[in-house]
Amino acid sequence: MALGKQAAEQPGGLLTRPTAARGIWSWLTTVDHKRIGILYFVAGFFFFLIGGLEALVIRLQLARPNQALVDPDFYNQLFTMHGTTMVFLGIMPLSAAFFNFLVPLMIGARDVAFPRLNAFSFWTFLAGGIILNSSFFLGGAPDAGWFGYAPMTNTQFSPGTGIDFWIVGLQILGVASLMAAFNFIATIINMRAPGMTLMRMPLFVWMTLVVQFLVMLAFPAITIALIELLFDRQVGTNFFNVVNGGLPIMWQHLFWIFGHPEVYILILPAMGIVSEVLPTFSRKPLFGYPVVVFSGVFIGFMGFAVWSHHMFTTGLGPVANAAFALTTMTIAIPTGVKIFNWLATLWGGQIRFSTPMLFSLAFIAMFTIGGISGVMLAVPPVDAQVQDSYFVVAHIHYVLIGGSLFGLFSGFYYWFPKVTGHMLDERTGKWVFWLMFAGANITFFPQHFLGLIGMPRRIQTYATGLGFDLWNLISTLGVFVLSAGILLFIYQVLRDIRLGERAAADPWDGRTLEWSIPSPPPVYNFAELPEVRDRDQLWYQKHGPKHHGGGLPEKPAETDQGIHMPGQSWYPLMTALGLLIFAYGLVYNLLLAGLGLVAVIICIYSWAFEGVGGYHIHPKTEEQS
């Protein structure tokens, strides 16, 4: 790369500013949002596979009655880690991969507002994933379920270190998510291209913004709950200690005040992706854009007012149950509005059934099924019947696999050409889709029946003759179909990333700004900042009347300095490493924790004094030379 670099003078720090352009060092010190997005995807997909493997063992154990493939203790660890991994280490980072790669491209920016903080978020997330998964090898993984209800998590019932790993792992992941949330809020508020008003932002960016607000406001609740639990376990406080008057139910409240917005943190990015894919492949603008935006915002806000529907059977009393049932059903309204907007987008469009489109269509169907079983669960008497049964398991998997995961896969097939510069083969892609679609439905639809006939969730095995046998067997067979789809997907990606057909800048006839630049995008994204006159800016540039939208944007100040690129840095990685040491210290040895804390403080100061740094690029002069 013959980039016009201006070597920046650096004040002495602990570490010299890294400048490696390729190789492992360049990835470890990168601050480029596109590279961080790829890192998020790779790490997130790796953890997703681990979580999938855990699920596979769970299903194998349940395939036949009275099996003993894994013992009950290990089974507890498996389902706890499966839930925790898929939520915090699978779907969240996969969504973050899309935020990172796409948001700056879609709003016409050259990076996020805080590139080093962005890198820090990734490395911290990785540290959290390592802490959680290392617990398997360090005396047993957490085993109290992914929502860790008190008093199961206290030292009496969970004497091992598993729960401690769970606590510190989630805390570290919370730090990562919060930092990313602040970063993206600043980015979306402040770095939109000239003329990109809020109501001209692509839907995916809108949903990203809502998700960041949810993270910002929801994670504190679980952070405090986890601190209280950690104090209960390690200091002997009484927050959830019944003997001294503590209320285990308080844990549930704090957890679900976080936990329900978390569900929207998982689904809204997928909704954003689908809202980008459907118009492109229907060759129509999104139907009722403002309504889709506002229903997304409303879902986000109401997400904070429904938490107790996870606790209908805990004796809140009829008034609280009725109130939370009402708020929960209210959320179904904006969600339904979105579904009808997507359907109306399809109506009368010139539909192309490419792989991304297939995943998006499957998203609508399966998310609707999951949504409707959700409304059923919002009715307290129904919930009292099926709560803690496989009906709930079927519901969350329809929402999280049929919803979140299919949305993410749709996005992956859609933007893969942009990320890598290669097309994914359509024929293989369709095979992947049909395998995954069939697999997900064969696996999870029978679980509705299992729940209704009374199979409780989280049981290690069951007796024969209860009517569970057939449906469990079918469900386990479905997992193999789903796994075949995932394996084919991995094979396809590894093959097409090298051998796939070269992708043009705009292979799908897209609508948003990322399709206006080469695939893969250059490090500076936009040689010239785009000027935005309309929603679906690129579409109107290509097909629409000239000056379709009003409001001529102000010209950005021209600089002859070239494009400023932020400098790479060691400190995000080093700070995350300090946090990793700190976290292990909290589990094992406070001295070690102190050491980690000192490392973090040193890194923060060095980080502050390092400055943004960087160099300048002159894309135009390069083209000429």
Place this chain on the structure above:
Amino acid sequence: MKPSHEAGGSVHSYIVVALVLAVITYMEFALVEYDFNFLSPQAVIFWLVLLSVIKFALVVLFFMHLRYDSRILSGLFGSGLVIGVGMVLALSLIFAAFQGLSLAQESAGGEAEAAAEELIAERSLLERFLYPAPKDFGLDVSPTLPPPEIVGIKGELNLALTLPAEEAVGSEAAPPSEISAVAAFDWQELGASTYGNCAACHQPTGQGIPAAFPPLAQNLPLLYNAEGGRAYLISVLLYGLQGQIDVLGQSYSSVMPAWQQLSDEQIAAVLNHSLTSWGNDDLLADFNAIEPAEVAALRGQDLGPQQVLELRQQLVLE
């Protein structure tokens, strides 16, 4: 030149705000430290909250200069404020809707009584909706306590753990001294409703859950019939029980929490209820209802759950 983003007020305005803050802090101090007879406790709390809201707003608007700054920043902070305050209020409501009641009753004077009546009037709206028939306010002040049949539907582990809120209030609102005036101890209804605390673990049927929570059916009469069993049962409720025990041929190793926050009447009533339900009454040698006074006599011994276990080991069971 002043960059457009540098919002802020004048030094003069800062001094005024600081003075107001100082005065308000003194007013708060005075409200609490000096006796203002003409103000009811509710009014004092109202003024304290209002004054601190004013202080809060002054610092945010002037010192953090949100008043002069972009609305986007107000939105960022406001979103946290709205949802944070909503969360605190909702949780307080769910857990402690009736704490103000006990507060009002404890304070002496006609005003407090009037205030309590006010609260009753407020409450009765809710209560009328839930329970058409008026309730005796003196003894059972827990309108959110679900009737037993609802408890029966919810076989949920955490049920018991949500309830002490109302129970605690119940005990405060009905101190033993007032109740002892009642001639005959009428425990039937109180016992059944108090059992809502127990049903989550011991189940509405009294059968418990094998290997996790011991049954009360068939088990309690054995304990009651043994010498000292009466006092032992009361001690279990007052001080909890922890450690390995054998019940009807099955071994249990769990924790029974202490229920000191229940009133003497409630403890006596729930024991009588359990001793006479599920066919237990047929197994009793002879049954004399446990009186609240017996519970009161055993309070204050400061036993631990392990010591209660020792008490149990001393019992000679048939």
Place this chain on the structure above:
Amino acid sequence: MNHTAAHGVAEPLEHRSTNIPDRKILMWAFLGSDVMFFGALIASYVVYKGRSLTGPYPAEILDIPLTTISTFVLLMSSFLMVLALHALRENDIPRFRLWTFGVCLFGAIFLGFQVYEFRAFFQEGLSLQGNLFGSTFFLLTGTHGVHVSIGVLWLMSLLIGSYLRPIIRKDALNLEIAGLYWHFVDIVWIVIFTVVYLVEFV
């Protein structure tokens, strides 16, 4: 070493959609989030209020006159904070240093009161483990104390930094952001003072 060199490259002249600096948005987003942190802690305190099975109970050991003084000190540190920012914006460096030092001093006095208070409570038998009041009280006020300590460290760093390299009025943004944090710590205390201390004695 001049200022430009310290930052590697001159402040990037990049397009922004609003005239709010990125870092200020970051700080306000953090404060919005921090409201929720303290909200959860205060909710824990309020829910557990009056549920302690054993003493010491709040009304027995909390001391209003002492805490009123420390509250006053913290409020006045906020006042000094705005004066410091004003001085820096007016390029009045000596005053900026004086007022910033004052903020740090008042913050340290507040922390001193808190240490004294904690010690006294320990001696009267209140502990993290003893009862619910101890657990919730120490976690809530302790978290606030940690916030104050971080604020003091931050402002000290800015103050010391102003001696190490020339401070110019462009650095006012650094001070403004630290100041926002400081005021936030102050308003959290306003809430704690009312919810934990004052209401107890009505």
